[in-house]
Amino acid sequence: MNRLDISLIRDLPPFVGMEVVDLQNILAQATAHRHEKGTTIFSESEKANYFYLLLDGHIRVVKINQNGEQMIARYISAGESYGIAKAIGRDTYPANAVAAVDCLSLAWPTKIWDDIILQHPNFATNSYQTVGKRLFETQERMLELATAKVEQRVANVILKLANQTGKKTEEGILIDFPISRQDISEMTGTTLHTVSRLMSAWEDKGWVKSGRQKIVLVEGHKLMLVATNAAD
């Protein structure tokens, strides 16, 4: 009855440990959504009518202050759920979600969240593990923002992104979606100029190769040293 095959989701984190019938049941209630690069999928404080699973693409999760200044809270990669407001006890979205590239997602109406949680304990467990993991990551970033120098923070995000979404090329590990200096600065609490200067310096040393909205990590271990060494 459904054109979606369970092989789409079977091995993804939100669904590990689930039986085929359960997967089929859940999948039958999903609809596929496309989001063009640059479009806002949902906005902060908007009613959370759907929760999502990203099948393909990359999504930026963004917080904005009263001044209109932005901070990138995280990137969502393929296989991750997002917009799961109910999992953190909300009925509105906690941030904005923007498609960093053309994206393909599955979506479920939030009103069936409670049913799914009740009927599929594995899904419930996986969901709170996801929430816990993200909380942990957020705390680590807070610690970093409070204690690490700009140089270390920038080195760190580049390493993390390369790890998360890196694609091997002849030159090195390519961060597999368009990312600007501005984006990096919004992740590290600095300015695009400082990011630009750091990246230029690292490029001169041959540690990275970069261009417009493009970063290739060439000498990962060198950046590791920058990221971990508090000393100059």
Next chain:
DNA sequence: CCATTAAAGGATT
């Protein structure tokens, strides 16, 4: 050490 401001040039649409 890092932010801000300004200026200028290249890339993209």
Next chain:
DNA sequence: AATCCTTTAATGG
């Protein structure tokens, strides 16, 4: 052509 992205330099906290 207009807009977006990056670089570089100067200045100041």
